[in-house]
Structure formats: C-alpha cells, structure tokens
Amino acid sequence: MAHYDTLSLTVDDDRIAQLTLDRPEALNALNSAMMAEFAAALVEATQSGARALILTGKGRAFAAGADIAEMRDRTFGSMSDANHLALWERLADLPIPTIGAINGFALGGGCEIAMMCDILIAGESASFGLPEITLGIIPGIGGTQRLTRIVGKAQAMDLILTGRRIDADEARRLGLISRVVVDGEVVEQAQVIARQIAGSSARAVRAAKECVLRADQSSLSEGLLFERRWFHSLFAFDDQTEGMTAFLEKRPARFADA
Numbered sequence: 001m002a003h004y005d006t007l008s009l010t011v012d013d014d015r016i017a018q019l020t021l022d023r024p025e026a027l028n029a030l031n032s033a034m035m036a037e038f039a040a041a042l043v044e045a046t047q048s049g050a051r052a053l054i055l056t057g058k059g060r061a062f063a064a065g066a067d068i069a070e071m072r073d074r075t076f077g078s079m080s081d082a083n084h085l086a087l088w089e090r091l092a093d094l095p096i097p098t099i100g101a102i103n104g105f106a107l108g109g110g111c112e113i114a115m116m117c118d119i120l121i122a123g124e125s126a127s128f129g130l131p132e133i134t135l136g137i138i139p140g141i142g143g144t145q146r147l148t149r150i151v152g153k154a155q156a157m158d159l160i161l162t163g164r165r166i167d168a169d170e171a172r173r174l175g176l177i178s179r180v181v182v183d184g185e186v187v188e189q190a191q192v193i194a195r196q197i198a199g200s201s202a203r204a205v206r207a208a209k210e211c212v213l214r215a216d217q218s219s220l221s222e223g224l225l226f227e228r229r230w231f232h233s234l235f236a237f238d239d240q241t242e243g244m245t246a247f248l249e250k251r252p253a254r255f256a257d258a
C-alpha cells in the first residue's frame with residue numbers, strides 16, 4: 001500500500017479494505033490534501049481486489065466536516081474553478097460495497113461522506129448533523145440531495161436549516177444509519193459485515209449493489225426491469241449453481257471468488 005499523510009489504507013487477508021481518516025488533531029477535518037489522497041486510496045483499494053471497504057475515522061470523530069481554516073479565505077473563483085469538493089463523490093462510484101463505521105462526530109462533509117456509504121453503522125455516542133448554515137454556507141458534498149432522499153423534505157429542512165445535531169438513535173429512527181453498536185466496537189462490527197460480504201458471490205454482491213442504487217435513480221418500472229435482467233444474468237455463472245447445490249446438499253457454499 002502507498003504511504004498517505006492524512007489517512008491510512010490497509011487490505012487484510014480476507015480482502016477487506018479499511019480506509020481510516022487520520023487527522024485526529026483537527027477531528028479529521030476534510031482538507032484538500034486528504035481529498036486528493038482519499039481519491040487515490042479508493043483507486044488503490046479497488047485495484048487491490050478488495051471485496052468491501054470500511055471507512056472510519058481516527059480519534060473522537062469520523063470527520064467534523066470540510067476544513068474551515070482552509071476554506072475561510074477561498075473565493076468563488078477558486079472554489080468553482082477547482083470544482084472544490086467534487087473528488088469526494090468518487091466514494092459513491094465505488095463498485096464494491098462500502099461500510100461507514102461512524103465513531104464520534106460526523107458533521108458537515110463528514111456526515112455527507114457517511115451518507116454515501118452503502119451500509120452505515122455508528123457507535124452509541126456518534127452524532128450527525130449538517131451545520132453549514134451556521135457558517136453562512138450550505139452543504140457542498142451532496143448533503144441537501146442525499147439527506148432529502150433519505151429522510152424526506154420536512155426532516156431534511158429541519159436538519160439543514162437549523163444545523164442541529166442528532167444522536168445515533170435518532171439517526172437510526174430517521175433512516176440515516178442501519179445499526180447502532182457499542183462505542184469502541186464499531187470497526188469490529190463493520191468487519192463482521194464486510195467478511196460476510198466477502199464470503200458471498202462477488203457477482204451477486206455487485207448486482208445487488210447496482211440494483212439498490214438504481215432504485216434511487218430510476219422509475220419503478222425501469223428499476224424492476226434492471227433487477228430482473230441482472231437476476232437472469234446471474235444464471236450464466238457458476239456461483240448460482242454452487243449456491244443452490246450447496247443449499248440442497250446442506251453445506252456452506254464455496255464461491256469461486258470468495
């Protein structure tokens with residue numbers, strides 16, 4: 001793995017990649033150096049053959065948002081010419097499942113990156129919010145769009161216009177995250193989920209991810225057709241025969257790429 005200054009990337013023997021944001025002294029504030037390294041690390045993780053990626057933060061935050069010190073003196077020209085913050089979107093395009101393991105603060109851009117993950121689990125004392133309004137700006141890493149799709153207009157307006165923070169239980173009630181776990185066990189629990197995914201058929205996992213994501217972006221009839229076509233196509237591969245044979249022979253399936 002390459003050396004990074006603002007994050008670390010590991011890939012273990014089970015082909016689980018873990019990307020850890022690593023600027024704990026600034027609560028993992030997302031600066032330009034981290035954004036460039038993040039994009040490079042995603043490429044490296046994918047090329048390593050990883051079957052799932054865990055994203056977490058070092059210290060008492062997942063990430064407390066974009067780096068305010070770095071942004072304060074920026075101008076409209078420098079922000080728009082550089083299409084600032086656009087690189088973070090690469091996470092949403094990753095072909096393998098992503099699991100956000102949220103410890104502590106996930107605010108502003110931290111919350112927005114978390115919402116890009118496919119599966120999101122958080123420690124009991126994690127907190128989420130989009131406080132950009134208090135800085136005289138709005139979310140810039142997809143926060144208004146993703147939050148509205150996830151929780152609906154009224155809740156999104158409430159959270160974005162007031163900038164208030166919510167705890168892990170409220171985030172789960174609203175649908176932002178899927179599981180709340182004991183603080184300190186977030187990464188461990190994410191690894192359990194990642195191993196389960198890595199032991200499944202790689203093609204079926206990819207198909208499932210593409211279909212679920214399609215649900216957000218297409219009409220129901222297009223989504224249903226997309227799902228059915230993927231379903232049919234999985235019968236072209238050995239994993240389907242192996243999965244069904246294993247069930248009938250009452251043994252665990254042994255998928256080729258697991």
Ligand SMILES: C[C@@H](CO)C(=O)SCCNC(=O)CCNC(=O)[C@H](O)C(C)(C)COP(=O)(O)OP(=O)(O)OC[C@H]1O[C@@H](n2cnc3c(N)ncnc32)[C@H](O)[C@@H]1OP(=O)(O)O
Pocket residue numbers: 025026027029030064065066067068069105107108109110112131132135137138139140141143
């Ligand atoms: C543009 C959009 C993306 O769409 C954004 O993300 S804008 C940023 C939105 N985020 C915020 O507004 C959160 C800012 N941070 C806080 O409100 C607080 O730090 C806190 C998360 C509530 C934690 O407060 P606490 O009192 O526990 O800790 P400190 O405030 O002393 O923070 C420690 C240390 O980290 C620095 N820091 C925290 N967040 C950021 C940030 N977003 N950018 C830059 N630096 C940040 C903070 O300045 C402290 O540094 P120190 O004074 O110790 O040098």
